Amino acid sequence: MIIEGIVLRGREFEPVEGRVVVEDGEIAAVEEASVDGTAIVCPAFVNAHTHIGDSIAKEAGEGLSLSELVAPPDGLKHRLLRAADREELVAAMARSLSYMEQSGTGAFVEFREGGVDGVEAIRAALEGPDLESVVLGRETVEAMERADGFGASGANDADFVAERRATREAGKLFGIHAGEVDSSDINQALDLDPDFLVHMVHAEELHMDRVADSEIPVVVCPRSNCTTGVGQPPVEALTTRTTVALGTDNVFLNSPSMFREMALTAQLYDLSAREILRMATVNGAEIAGIDGGLVEAGQPARLCVLDGDSDNLCGVHDPVRAVVRRAGTADVERVVLAG
Structure with a gap:
């Protein structure tokens, strides 16, 4: 070719x-x-943070707080996922994956709810597209063992010490949400020595210094943060300390379009186009541990x-x-x- x-x-x-x-x-x-x-x-593009299962509930939950939308175990997202049958869930995910491929995404990192069943569902949805996937199971160690690693919700939800230990022993990827609503869970997340952090909206200088010292990369999701009204991460400061990548987060909040994510990032931050394109491509690949x-x-x-x-x-x-x-x-x- x-x-x-x-x-x-x-x-x-x-x-x-x-x-x-x-x-x-x-x-x-x-x-x-x-x-x-x-x-x-x-x-x-490499979409470094997705929740594709949310494809069953696009634009649901207007006016709800972030906690009401996504907090486990009974946020709106989790209730809708439990209520959906497997065929519906797989079909909706396959449609989102097809859109991602059409819009230029070649690989993605998925935080997959639903334990083992959730991991198996997205594997089924991936039978059509040729996207490179890094699927991080959630909720149980068994889900991690069936997936490419573990995607933790946040250190205020659980301590995740056992899950981190098991993931490390398995030689797999461990990512965790941190600092999305406030800064209270960031130090706890950093104590786990994760392979990467997601969001860091409320990162303070001491947190960013710890990130730099530990060389822990960060995935930011500006459109999602705008949609939920939690604020914006200090992306310029983070880029001077570590590798930063872009993700589109929950499909039910925003389309998984990296074009839209890059465009908003360019408007919000004083970053060069080249830096933003790296955040949307090679930086995400490096965080995910894949080539490309x-x-x-x-x-x-x-x-x-x-x-x-x-x-x-x-x-x-x-x-x-x-x-x-x-x-x-x-x-x-x-x-x-x-x-």
């Missing part, structure tokens, strides 16, 4: 005219050359190819800024996934 156009190459997303050569699901070469194509070729997120030889062929001649993108002078601030799902010409 050969894809021609403006290629956003490497970690700096250097725009080069040329072609990407794909062989056996891997990028074999990125070649500079004069080409006729107008496509913009960038890495497929870059267009360079030796990487998996997970690519988002945009129509540079679309009515929206025609005339763009800076393709990196265009991907981050302007592009949308309608501009996606094709998505190439290594699977």
Whole structure:
């Protein structure tokens, strides 16, 4: 497979005219050359924090607090998940996964409610799309053992010491929500030495210093935080201390569109387009422990190819800024996934 156009190459997303050569699901070469194509070729996005099970309840719960919406065990989300039958749940997740693929996402990290049954349900939903998935089970150690790791709700909900120990012994990924509503659970979460933290809306200097000292990466979800009204994480400060990635969080709060997540991040924070694109691609891949997120030889062929001649993108002078601030799902010409 050969894809021609403006290629956003490497970690700096250097725009080069040329072609990407794909062989056996891997990028074999990125070649500079004069080409006729107008496509913009960038890495497929890595959505570093999702709750895909919420697909059964999009836009439910208007006016409820965050605790009323998602707090285990009886938040609205958990009640709706318990009430849904498996066929309904799998079908709704499959639709969201299909949308994610259509909108340029190549991989995602899922916090999967429902114990073992929840893990098996999303595995069933993944039988269609070629997305790379990192599924973190919740609620039980057995769910972690059947998944790719454990995704903890928050240190105020439980101490998670046993789950952290079991996950470490299994050599799997451990992530935990922290600092979403207030700062009271951040130190407890850090004490668990997680592989990554999610949200950190209310992180203070002492917490960010601990993050830097421990080299613990953070996934932020600005649109979700806006929707629930909890505030915004100190993203600029976090990026000076650790690796930061973007996630779209609960599907019932927001669409799992990384284009929308990047655009809002660009409006809220004084960050370069390149930094934000890294947050949406390679940073998430590194946190998840998977390859990808870059267009360079030796990487998996997970690519988002945009129509540079679309009515929206025609005339763009800076393709990196265009991907981050302007592009949308309608501009996606094709998505190439290594699977």
